Amino acid sequence: xxxxxxxxxxxxxxxxxxxxxxxxxxxxxxxxxxxxxxxxxxxxxxxxxxxxxxxxxxxxxxxxxxxxxxxxxxxxxxxxxxxxxxxxxxxxxxxxxxxxxxxxxxxxxxxxxxxxxxxxxxxxxxxxxxxxxxxxxxxxxxxxxxxxxxxxxxxxxxxxxxxxxxxxxxxxxxxxxxxxxxxxxxxxxxxxxxxxxxxxxxxxxxxxxxxxxxxxxxxxxxxxxxxxxxxxxxxxxxxxxxxxxxxxxxxxxxxxxxxxxxxxxxxxxxxxxxxxxxxxxxxxxxxxxxxxxxxx
DNA sequence: CTCGGTCAAGGATAC
DNA sequence: GTATCCTTGACCGAG
Numbered sequence: 001x002x003x004x005x006x007x008x009x010x011x012x013x014x015x016x017x018x019x020x021x022x023x024x025x026x027x028x029x030x031x032x033x034x035x036x037x038x039x040x041x042x043x044x045x046x047x048x049x050x051x052x053x054x055x056x057x058x059x060x061x062x063x064x065x066x067x068x069x070x071x072x073x074x075x076x077x078x079x080x081x082x083x084x085x086x087x088x089x090x091x092x093x094x095x096x097x098x099x100x101x102x103x104x105x106x107x108x109x110x111x112x113x114x115x116x117x118x119x120x121x122x123x124x125x126x127x128x129x130x131x132x133x134x135x136x137x138x139x140x141x142x143x144x145x146x147x148x149x150x151x152x153x154x155x156x157x158x159x160x161x162x163x164x165x166x167x168x169x170x171x172x173x174x175x176x177x178x179x180x181x182x183x184x185x186x187x188x189x190x191x192x193x194x195x196x197x198x199x200x201x202x203x204x205x206x207x208x209x210x211x212x213x214x215x216x217x218x219x220x221x222x223x224x225x226x227x228x229x230x231x232x233x234x235x236x237x238x239x240x241x242x243x244x245x246x247x248x249x250x251x252x253x254x255x256x257x258x259x260x261x262x263x264x265x266x267x268x269x270x271x272x273x274x275x276x277x278x279x280x281x282x283x284x285x286x287x288x289x290x291x292x293x294x295x296x
Numbered sequence: 297c298t299c300g301g302t303c304a305a306g307g308a309t310a311c
Numbered sequence: 312g313t314a315t316c317c318t319t320g321a322c323c324g325a326g
Contacts (some may be wrong), residue, residue: 007320019321021303075304112305113317124305129305151307183306250318 001272002287003062003104004280014050018043020071025117038084044069045090045140049097056101060284062272065107065142066284067133074128082135091139098141104272106144106236107133116150116163123166132255135173144236145177146204149195150189156187160195165198179204180287181238184212193222196229203229206238208276212247214290220268225271239263240276260287 008015018040023059025033048065055063069080081087096107113129114122133145152159167175181204183190189210196203205225210219227235233283242248254277265274 016320017301021322023303024323059300072304111307114306117306119306125305153307 001061002284003060003064003272003274004284005064005108005128005157005274006280008051008065008281009279010281011047011050011054015054017047017066017068017175018071019068022075023136024071025072034079035078037079037082037097038086041070041081041278042086042090044071045087048093048140049090050093050095052097052105054104054281056097056178057284060281061102062106062274063102064274065105065140067108067110067164072170073132073136074125076253082139091136092106095139095141100126104144104236106139106146106274107137108188109133109205113147114182115147115166116159118151118153118162127169127177129164129180130170130178132176134171134177136174144176144202146179146181147172147186148181148183149192151184156191160187160191163195164199175199175201179236181206182209182213186213188213188215188217189226190215190217190220193225193229195223200228200231201235202235204236204238205266205271206240206276207259207266208238208242211242212249223266231252235271236274237263237267237271238274238276251277255282255287257290260290263290 006017020036020040028036034103036200044066048069052063055061060086070087073079073081098105109129115126115130117123117126130145137143149163150158156160170178179202180192180196183206189196189205193203205219205226207219213226220280239255239259240264241252241254241259244249255275263273275284275287279286
C-alpha cells in the first residue's frame with residue numbers, strides 16, 4: 001500500500017500546519033504566549049485528524065505525521081503541553097481514529113535530531129526531541145520514529161560507534177520506536193543495515209537515497225536482511241524521484257514511472273511504500289490511476 | 297491585500 | 312573560523 005507525508009493539498013486550509021516563531025512569541029505577554037502556542041498545537045492536531053479522515057475516505061491507509069505539530073515544544077522549557085486538556089483530547093481523537101480506521105502512521109524528526117553528533121549539547125537536544133516526539137507518539141498512538149544515522153565527523157566508523165553508544169542512552173520506550181533510514185550523502189544501505197542488525201531496530205529503505213548514494217551493492221541481495229530487521233512486522237520503504245535528474249537529491253513533484261516500477265518490483269507484496277514527493281497525496285492518486293489503467 | 301525576507305535548532309563544504 | 316548552501320513552508324510586516 002501507498003502513503004504520503006504531512007501536507008494534504010486537497011484539503012487546502014485544513015491540510016497544512018501553523019507555526020510559531022520565537023521572534024513572534026517574544027512580542028507577546030506571558031499569557032498570550034501560551035494562548036498562541038496552545039491554539040496552534042490544537043489547530044495542527046485538528047488538521048491532522050481532518051487529513052486522516054480524508055485518507056480513510058480515499059482508502060489511503062498510511063500517513064506520516066508532521067514533526068512540528070506542537071510548535072517550539074522542545075524550545076520552551078517550562079511548557080508542559082501534554083498536560084493541556086485541549087491538546088490531550090485532540091491527541092486521543094487521533095489515536096482513536098487511526099486505531100479504528102487501520103491507518104498506519106509514522107513520525108520523522110527533522111534534521112536537527114542528530115543522535116550521533118560529536119557535540120554533547122547536540123546529542124542532549126536530540127534526545128530531548130526524541131523524548132518529546134515519543135510523548136506525542138504515545139498520545140496519538142504512533143509506534144515508529146524514523147531517523148538518519150547523522151553526522152560523519154571523525155570518520156564513519158567512529159560516527160557509527162557514537163550512534164550505537166548514544167542509542168543505549170535512550171529509554172526502552174524510545175528504542176522500541178526507532179527505525180533507521182539510509183541517507184543520500186553519508187550512510188548507505190549496507191552501513192545502515194549493519195547498524196540496524198547490531199542494535200535490533202527496523203531499517204527503512206529509501207530507494208531514491210540509494211540511487212543517489214551506493215557502493216554498487218544490489219538491493220535485491222539485501223532484501224531478505226532488510227525484511228528480517230522488522231522482526232515479523234510489515235516493512236516499510238520510502239520512494240521519491242529526483243527533481244532534475246535520476247540522482248538529483250532534490251525531490252520532484254511526482255514519482256516517475258521507472259522509479260515506481262523499480263519500487264514495486266522490490267516491494268512485491270512485502271513492503272508498504274511511503275511517497276516523499278512535493279505533490280504529496282496528488283502524486284499518490286496519480287500513481288493509483290496509472291495502476292488501474294495498466295491492470296484493467 | 298500581497299509579496300518577499302525571515303525563521304530555534306546541524307552539518308558539510310569551500311575558503 | 313566564517314560564509315554559504317542545503318531545504319521548508321508558514322508567517323510577519325512593509326508597502
